[in-house]
Amino acid sequence: MKVSPNRLQQLGWRPFFQQQLSLEALEQLKPARIVAQHRSELLLESESGNCKIIPPRMNGEPLQVTVGDWVLLDTDHRFHSLLQRQSQLARKAAGSKLEQQLIAANIDTLFIVSSLNQDFKLNRIERYLVLAHEAQVEPVILLTKADLCESQDMIDEIMQQVQKLDTSMSVLALNGLDRDSLKQLSTWTGTGKTLGFVGSSGVGKSTLVNLLLGDVVMDTQDIREDDSKGRHTTTGRSLHEIPSSELIHGGWVMDTPGMRELQIAFAESGIDATFSDITELAEQCKFNDCQHRNEPGCAVLEAIDRGDLELRRLQSYQKLLREEAHNSASLAEQREHDKSLGKLYRSVQSANRKNKQF
Ligand SMILES: Nc1nc2c(ncn2[C@@H]2O[C@H](COP(=O)(O)OP(=O)(O)OP(=O)(O)O)[C@@H](O)[C@H]2O)c(=O)[nH]1
Numbered sequence: 001m002k003v004s005p006n007r008l009q010q011l012g013w014r015p016f017f018q019q020q021l022s023l024e025a026l027e028q029l030k031p032a033r034i035v036a037q038h039r040s041e042l043l044l045e046s047e048s049g050n051c052k053i054i055p056p057r058m059n060g061e062p063l064q065v066t067v068g069d070w071v072l073l074d075t076d077h078r079f080h081s082l083l084q085r086q087s088q089l090a091r092k093a094a095g096s097k098l099e100q101q102l103i104a105a106n107i108d109t110l111f112i113v114s115s116l117n118q119d120f121k122l123n124r125i126e127r128y129l130v131l132a133h134e135a136q137v138e139p140v141i142l143l144t145k146a147d148l149c150e151s152q153d154m155i156d157e158i159m160q161q162v163q164k165l166d167t168s169m170s171v172l173a174l175n176g177l178d179r180d181s182l183k184q185l186s187t188w189t190g191t192g193k194t195l196g197f198v199g200s201s202g203v204g205k206s207t208l209v210n211l212l213l214g215d216v217v218m219d220t221q222d223i224r225e226d227d228s229k230g231r232h233t234t235t236g237r238s239l240h241e242i243p244s245s246e247l248i249h250g251g252w253v254m255d256t257p258g259m260r261e262l263q264i265a266f267a268e269s270g271i272d273a274t275f276s277d278i279t280e281l282a283e284q285c286k287f288n289d290c291q292h293r294n295e296p297g298c299a300v301l302e303a304i305d306r307g308d309l310e311l312r313r314l315q316s317y318q319k320l321l322r323e324e325a326h327n328s329a330s331l332a333e334q335r336e337h338d339k340s341l342g343k344l345y346r347s348v349q350s351a352n353r354k355n356k357q358f
């Protein structure tokens with residue numbers, strides 16, 4: 001007899017989370033998943049339905065939580081604790097802000113979307129691969145707008161180029177406007193599975209999300225809240241449940257607005273994992289600290305000369321390393337700076353007072 005999954009399993013509950021709880025805790029506390037995040041409240045789903053809580057604080061500081069997180073609630077539906085994440089996506093906050101921003105937690109698959117007909121760039125896919133590897137999430141490449149391509153040869157050629165970035169990853173070409181494409185995505189859906197989408201503007205992310213969600217209107221789960229000027233704004237990210245159909249059996253889609261462009265920080269291991277071909281070659285370089293620019297005995301440059309490695313790939317690796325180092329250093333500095341800011345203010349105030357005395 002087939003046992004139908006319970007609501008917790010449908011929400012993505014699994015042994016990884018269960019084993020963080022003692023039997024006693026399991027009796028007294030209730031697990032709930034954050035399905036939407038807003039400035040002033042979090043929307044949670046649990047076995048017994050949904051509820052709202054105010055963003056939790058720990059030791060007087062706001063606790064960093066994000067959509068997809070699992071939390072424990074006490075019997076009065078109050079926040080008790082945050083469970084350890086199986087995966088977490090983070091980036092440097094957009095613009096010039098020096099902050100690391102949590103984007104989503106506990107995603108199983110990150111669909112990296114790129115369109116076959118416009119502005120196709122391997123470098124951009126590599127950037128998203130770094131994000132996925134750093135987050136410990138399986139990346140899957142979706143090449144959209146296959147229907148607009150001139151020929152199957154052209155599709156095959158691009159698919160091969162992408163596959164060369166990592167022979168073990170899945171690369172699909174599809175038409176987001178065709179319902180049959182759901183069949184291709186069904187490998188990554190199913191009870192409790194959580195999917196995220198990233199990619200540039202216009203590549204077809206929303207089209208695929210809508211395809212998965214069927215007739216469910218994206219807006220329905222969004223909570224509207226007043227911003228400081230009294231306007232209604234839809235804010236934050238949210239998880240949407242995929243309705244089961246003959247092609248798809250449940251799962252969740254993370255709606256991540258603002259995930260079109262990203263800057264990376266604190267992603268060294270993600271870069272290493274994405275460019276493992278280069279880091280493996282680098283072990284053979286004559287110098288331990290070889291920068292692979294013009295050093296003698298550089299195994300990476302030799303591989304390029306032999307035609308085993310593309311120069312484009314080395315340049316993409318070096319660019320991401322530079323960006324990572326720059327952003328991480330700035331963020332680390334900012335943290336130090338924040339700490340000493342109080343001190344600075346006090347010394348400026350005291351200097352001002354002294355100046356006034358003259
Ligand atoms: N022919 C064709 N058109 C597509 C396909 N996927 C998306 N489109 C169209 O491309 C346009 C952009 O698609 P969206 O889904 O809005 O792209 P997006 O990635 O969500 O864009 P942003 O919201 O700006 O990030 C829309 O007009 C879609 O109808 C596809 O596979 N084939």
Ligand SMILES: [Zn+2]
Nearest residue numbers: 285290292298
């Ligand atoms: Zn080298």
